[in-house]
Amino acid sequence: MTEAFANEAAALLGDKGFTRDSDTIEPWLTDWRGRYTGKALGMASPADAQELSALVKLCVKHGVPIVPQGGNSGMVGGATPDKSGRALLLSTRRMDVISVDPEAREAKCGAGAILEHLHDAAEAKNLRFPLSLGGKGSATIGGLVSTNAGGTQVLRHGVMRSLVLGLEVVMPDGAILDLTSPLKKDNRGFDLKQIFIGSEGTLGIVTAAVVKLSPAIAERRVVWTGLGDLHAARRLLLHCERELGGALEGFEVLPESCYRTVIDYLPGAKPPLESHHVWHALLEFAADQEQAATLGDRVERCLAAAMEEGLFDDAAIAANETQAEAFWQLREMIAPAERAHARAVQHDISVPPADMPETLSVIEDALAQEFPDHEVRAFGHLGDGNIHLHVLAPANAADDWDFGKAKEVSARVYRIVSDRGGSISAEHGIGQDKLATLEETHDPAALELMRTIKEAVDPAGLLNPGKLVPLARGEANT
Numbered sequence: 001m002t003e004a005f006a007n008e009a010a011a012l013l014g015d016k017g018f019t020r021d022s023d024t025i026e027p028w029l030t031d032w033r034g035r036y037t038g039k040a041l042g043m044a045s046p047a048d049a050q051e052l053s054a055l056v057k058l059c060v061k062h063g064v065p066i067v068p069q070g071g072n073s074g075m076v077g078g079a080t081p082d083k084s085g086r087a088l089l090l091s092t093r094r095m096d097v098i099s100v101d102p103e104a105r106e107a108k109c110g111a112g113a114i115l116e117h118l119h120d121a122a123e124a125k126n127l128r129f130p131l132s133l134g135g136k137g138s139a140t141i142g143g144l145v146s147t148n149a150g151g152t153q154v155l156r157h158g159v160m161r162s163l164v165l166g167l168e169v170v171m172p173d174g175a176i177l178d179l180t181s182p183l184k185k186d187n188r189g190f191d192l193k194q195i196f197i198g199s200e201g202t203l204g205i206v207t208a209a210v211v212k213l214s215p216a217i218a219e220r221r222v223v224w225t226g227l228g229d230l231h232a233a234r235r236l237l238l239h240c241e242r243e244l245g246g247a248l249e250g251f252e253v254l255p256e257s258c259y260r261t262v263i264d265y266l267p268g269a270k271p272p273l274e275s276h277h278v279w280h281a282l283l284e285f286a287a288d289q290e291q292a293a294t295l296g297d298r299v300e301r302c303l304a305a306a307m308e309e310g311l312f313d314d315a316a317i318a319a320n321e322t323q324a325e326a327f328w329q330l331r332e333m334i335a336p337a338e339r340a341h342a343r344a345v346q347h348d349i350s351v352p353p354a355d356m357p358e359t360l361s362v363i364e365d366a367l368a369q370e371f372p373d374h375e376v377r378a379f380g381h382l383g384d385g386n387i388h389l390h391v392l393a394p395a396n397a398a399d400d401w402d403f404g405k406a407k408e409v410s411a412r413v414y415r416i417v418s419d420r421g422g423s424i425s426a427e428h429g430i431g432q433d434k435l436a437t438l439e440e441t442h443d444p445a446a447l448e449l450m451r452t453i454k455e456a457v458d459p460a461g462l463l464n465p466g467k468l469v470p471l472a473r474g475e476a477n478t
Helices: 002-017 022-028 049-062 115-123 141-147 230-247 256-265 292-308 321-332 334-341 353-370 405-419 435-441 444-457
Strands: 042-044 066-069 088-091 098-101 106-110 164-170 176-179 205-212 219-227 248-255 279-287 314-317 344-350 375-381 386-392
Touching: 002 042, 002 049, 022 042, 022 088, 049 088, 049 164, 049 176, 049 205, 066 141, 098 115, 106 115, 106 141, 115 141, 141 205, 219 230, 219 292, 219 321, 230 248, 230 279, 230 292, 230 353, 248 256, 256 279, 256 321, 256 334, 256 375, 279 292, 279 321, 292 314, 321 334, 334 344, 334 386, 344 405, 353 375, 353 386, 353 405, 386 405, 405 435
Parallel strands: 042 088, 066 088
Antiparallel strands: 098 106, 106 205, 164 176, 164 205, 219 279, 219 314, 248 279, 248 375, 344 386, 375 386
């Protein structure tokens, strides 16, 4: 059956669209963190929705599971096949067309379009796509839709769900669902595109997305501040929101330990502040053409008032775009810097924004008592309550630490977050990494509804099996 499927797939897609060459496939069989490695019977790279539709019908005919994959930059093993070798690895990277409509302030992107390329295409039309993240050079639009990605501008513009106007999706039976009409008013029942945003390829395969664009930034101010603690950072955030409202685009926090690791890791990196601080906050203010002329003065007045209130200890305002990008690079390089520094278990969690400082304190105290030889580092998006909590392995950690002691650490973190009304996944998804934790911590009624939808839409269970949706108790993941 495998040979029959492979022959038909090769005939359907040609040399560009289907391969069984192990050297070509091998780099895509391990997730970005290097924690999961699987096998695949082949890798398909259809050029458009029509080719994918025919391929999915072929998979249904032969009972072949499909694992969709974009840039393979996910954090939870959501795009990695299992070890059985039965699944087809589906790359969307050939679906990379980007078309910008400047009058409508929209862009239609293929699922394989790279986020950074969308930024460039929008900028060429004096517009922007207001979602960015450290992996913008590899993350694809389809992957961002499938995981409902967030990033550093959620404070003003929201997560991917807020920016998607329409979708094109290939369903589990091969049907092409066209939801690309970006109507502002459409009351014909369910908003079906929302079912697929954040579904991690388990309900349908996104082939294209229509996304919302914003006017280009005419002026911005990027500010680096040093603070005593997260409570002060929270007060500074509220002060800036009160004084400048929608001009505040981003508010990122990181501790001195993360900051110094990046400075040591990044060649030529220059500290924005000469003094040492327990915490640092990176702020970005932006204005369109109408408000651009006054932004600088308004930001300076806002910061002067904040300093008088003792909300921060020191600050540096980027003098130009080069320095502004250098400030942001310090924030965006935290993950690769820490990856090079030590083994760590990463947690992408969220709590109500007002509760973020207190929750982090509770987590740090609990881990210090129960895992005293582990170092805790937390950074993230203070404005939306998203904490990236990294717990570093001790120098003498066992070889199986990642799937031993690290799992115990994570279980403790997730229990604290769940007990405080938070989420075990703020923006990275569930994938296979958090599947068991989701079942342990999520509302049973919500889990049952997820299973019901999955079984109704994909009764054969061929789309991304073993990801996101916990099976009914007693069933085993394939």
